[in-house]
Amino acid sequence: MTTDAKILTALRANPDGVSGADLAAHLAISRAAIWARIDELRKVGYDIEASPHFGYRLISAPDALHADDLLARLGKTRVIGRDIQVFEQTTSTNDVVEKLARDGVKEGVVVFAESQTKGRGRLGRKWLSPTRKGLWFSILLRPDLRPQEATRLIVASATALRRAIQTVTGISAEIKWPNDLLVGGKKVVGILTEMSAEVDRVRYVILGIGVDVNQDADEFPPDLRKLATSLKAASGEAVSRADLATQILRELDKDYARIGAGKFAAVADEWESACATIGRNVTVHVGDRKFAGRAETLDDDGALLVRSEHGHLERITGGDVILEK
Amino acid sequence: MTTDAKILTALRANPDGVSGADLAAHLAISRAAIWARIDELRKVGYDIEASPHFGYRLISAPDALHADDLLARLGKTRVIGRDIQVFEQTTSTNDVVEKLARDGVKEGVVVFAESQTKGRGRLGRKWLSPTRKGLWFSILLRPDLRPQEATRLIVASATALRRAIQTVTGISAEIKWPNDLLVGGKKVVGILTEMSAEVDRVRYVILGIGVDVNQDADEFPPDLRKLATSLKAASGEAVSRADLATQILRELDKDYARIGAGKFAAVADEWESACATIGRNVTVHVGDRKFAGRAETLDDDGALLVRSEHGHLERITGGDVILEK
Numbered sequence: 001m002t003t004d005a006k007i008l009t010a011l012r013a014n015p016d017g018v019s020g021a022d023l024a025a026h027l028a029i030s031r032a033a034i035w036a037r038i039d040e041l042r043k044v045g046y047d048i049e050a051s052p053h054f055g056y057r058l059i060s061a062p063d064a065l066h067a068d069d070l071l072a073r074l075g076k077t078r079v080i081g082r083d084i085q086v087f088e089q090t091t092s093t094n095d096v097v098e099k100l101a102r103d104g105v106k107e108g109v110v111v112f113a114e115s116q117t118k119g120r121g122r123l124g125r126k127w128l129s130p131t132r133k134g135l136w137f138s139i140l141l142r143p144d145l146r147p148q149e150a151t152r153l154i155v156a157s158a159t160a161l162r163r164a165i166q167t168v169t170g171i172s173a174e175i176k177w178p179n180d181l182l183v184g185g186k187k188v189v190g191i192l193t194e195m196s197a198e199v200d201r202v203r204y205v206i207l208g209i210g211v212d213v214n215q216d217a218d219e220f221p222p223d224l225r226k227l228a229t230s231l232k233a234a235s236g237e238a239v240s241r242a243d244l245a246t247q248i249l250r251e252l253d254k255d256y257a258r259i260g261a262g263k264f265a266a267v268a269d270e271w272e273s274a275c276a277t278i279g280r281n282v283t284v285h286v287g288d289r290k291f292a293g294r295a296e297t298l299d300d301d302g303a304l305l306v307r308s309e310h311g312h313l314e315r316i317t318g319g320d321v322i323l324e325k
Numbered sequence: 326m327t328t329d330a331k332i333l334t335a336l337r338a339n340p341d342g343v344s345g346a347d348l349a350a351h352l353a354i355s356r357a358a359i360w361a362r363i364d365e366l367r368k369v370g371y372d373i374e375a376s377p378h379f380g381y382r383l384i385s386a387p388d389a390l391h392a393d394d395l396l397a398r399l400g401k402t403r404v405i406g407r408d409i410q411v412f413e414q415t416t417s418t419n420d421v422v423e424k425l426a427r428d429g430v431k432e433g434v435v436v437f438a439e440s441q442t443k444g445r446g447r448l449g450r451k452w453l454s455p456t457r458k459g460l461w462f463s464i465l466l467r468p469d470l471r472p473q474e475a476t477r478l479i480v481a482s483a484t485a486l487r488r489a490i491q492t493v494t495g496i497s498a499e500i501k502w503p504n505d506l507l508v509g510g511k512k513v514v515g516i517l518t519e520m521s522a523e524v525d526r527v528r529y530v531i532l533g534i535g536v537d538v539n540q541d542a543d544e545f546p547p548d549l550r551k552l553a554t555s556l557k558a559a560s561g562e563a564v565s566r567a568d569l570a571t572q573i574l575r576e577l578d579k580d581y582a583r584i585g586a587g588k589f590a591a592v593a594d595e596w597e598s599a600c601a602t603i604g605r606n607v608t609v610h611v612g613d614r615k616f617a618g619r620a621e622t623l624d625d626d627g628a629l630l631v632r633s634e635h636g637h638l639e640r641i642t643g644g645d646v647i648l649e650k
Binding site: 122144146147148150151154178192193194195196197198199200201203287317318319 | 447469471472473475476478479503517518519520521522523524525526528612642643644
């Protein structure tokens with residue numbers, strides 16, 4: 001943990017204030033060094049009060065994401081969030097993580113961007129990433145999975161994101177197979193999983209996640225307003241992006257551990273119970289093919305099993321699944 | 326086609342000789358330009374005779390691979406060999422093609438290296454690539470396949486390589502699932518398929534192929550001599566690497582077209598009939614797991630179906646399959 005992260009952790013642990021002397025002793029650096037770091041934190045928007053009586057107190061944190069602060073809030077995780085980087089702007093956070101992956105960086109690193117100029121969704125689609133309105137981030141994973149098992153990571157991501165959103169905002173999102181979370185039928189989360197693999201072995205997976213957090217309804221382009229919403233627009237209340245980000249990483253870390261331990265079935269059960277797709281009539285578009293059916297269940301690899309109108313059970317691993325009334 | 330490739334094509338089409346005037350007219354360049362190119366070709370090892378009576382005649386081509394010459398020999402293909410590059414040395418030709426893929430280069434480009442410093446095989450293993458002794462090359466493909474269907478490309482590669490070797494050398498190689506060709510029970514060809522994919526869509530596949538061509542038996546390291554051989558060591562005759570390379574590309578182009586046209590079943594039938602694995606008792610190693618069984622058939626995606634000793638049919642997409650007596 002960096003010095004800044006340690007200072008922020010100590011301030012959060014002591015809401016009534018902590019003295020410079022105690023901080024210096026705790027971090028084993030000089031009081032002057034503490035003062036210099038506090039000064040830097042103030043410059044990036046942390047409101048830190050200093051009084052002779054109470055010592056240092058954290059009054060408020062900025063809305064901007066701050067890597068050290070995220071690390072401090074996150075605390076210890078198994079894999080995910082081992083390292084956190086925050087960019088003011090990138091093309092796509094998946095691009096940044098892909099470069100890290102090729103350079104041999106260990107799994108667990110998380111890259112956030114306050115905005116993306118070329119955010120992307122599944123199937124080559126565009127993903128809007130307005131500055132500081134949402135969480136746009138990517139995670140590097142090196143799971144011991146075969147390529148066809150990578151769908152499990154999407155399923156696990158959806159359950160983890162759902163729990164985090166529930167904890168931080170109280171909103172119960174529905175899951176739409178394979179990679180969307182919906183609130184009131186509108187999309188608030190998209191997940192894009194890109195991987196590099198041999199035929200029988202995944203080398204790395206980049207989990208790209210977009211969460212629409214604090215947009216107002218009218219900030220979405222008109223053609224998206226019926227399809228997309230934000231947590232703020234859905235609940236009427238602004239959400240702390242740093243709180244949500246750390247809770248998401250914590251929950252993802254849990255589910256990633258569950259998959260690593262061979263407990264995908266438990267993740268899949270949780271997924272099914274929150275799923276808007278299972279038990280519904282759907283229209284499936286895969287490439288040029290289109291058919292109607294009823295979504296029955298997930299299989300062991302996270303594929304969706306759809307009973308077609310002709311009674312045949314189809315195994316769906318991609319394409320679009322449209323919910324019908 | 327480059328000027329060099331056109332000249333070599335014309336020389337091969339006219340083994341009794343072609344006049345400088347005819348060549349110049351055919352290529353629509355000056356006789357002086359023809360002469361200059363012929364001079365360059367001589368410098369890289371082409372023995373081209375010039376006589377007042379017969380004109381230019383190609384007496385022999387060098388053993389070194391030459392991109393223009395390979396293009397000239399190959400002639401028109403559908404996808405594979407649209408562009409050919411030859412490097413004297415690379416780390417791994419897969420690395421070169423991966424860079425091309427990320428730069429958005431179209432499918433079909435083939436990269437050869439006369440030697441590789443970091444040739445690699447499946448599962449992170451090393452692949453020896455001594456200078457000019459074999460064919461070490463990689464092909465960029467952008468197939469419309471899902472990740473789990475990529476095994477089809479390995480199956481198709483094996484059948485194509487087998488036909489090419491049969492045509493050029495007369496040797497009938499056996500296929501060992503999933504990616505080896507064997508002669509007399511020893512490996513002569515390895516195929517490494519690496520891909521970049523979304524969960525439901527392959528973005529690109531790099532087909533890396535190594536063929537041991539002209540090593541003598543004692544040129545293999547002692548610990549490999551029981552496992553590996555070359556076409557020359559197996560047949561007693563040196564093989565023209567350029568002839569073999571172009572024949573391989575031609576056959577791969579055919580099988581790639583068959584897969585694109587949905588005719589994988591025909592490829593799989595051909596594969597099964599040449600397969601040393603089907604119908605054999607095998608020991609399967611997948612990760613930490615090991616079991617014995619009998620290899621029964623390929624499924625629609627190119628996975629191997631093995632009936633375990635307990636009667637359960639297991640679907641194998643990776644790992645090692647050892648042939649038992």
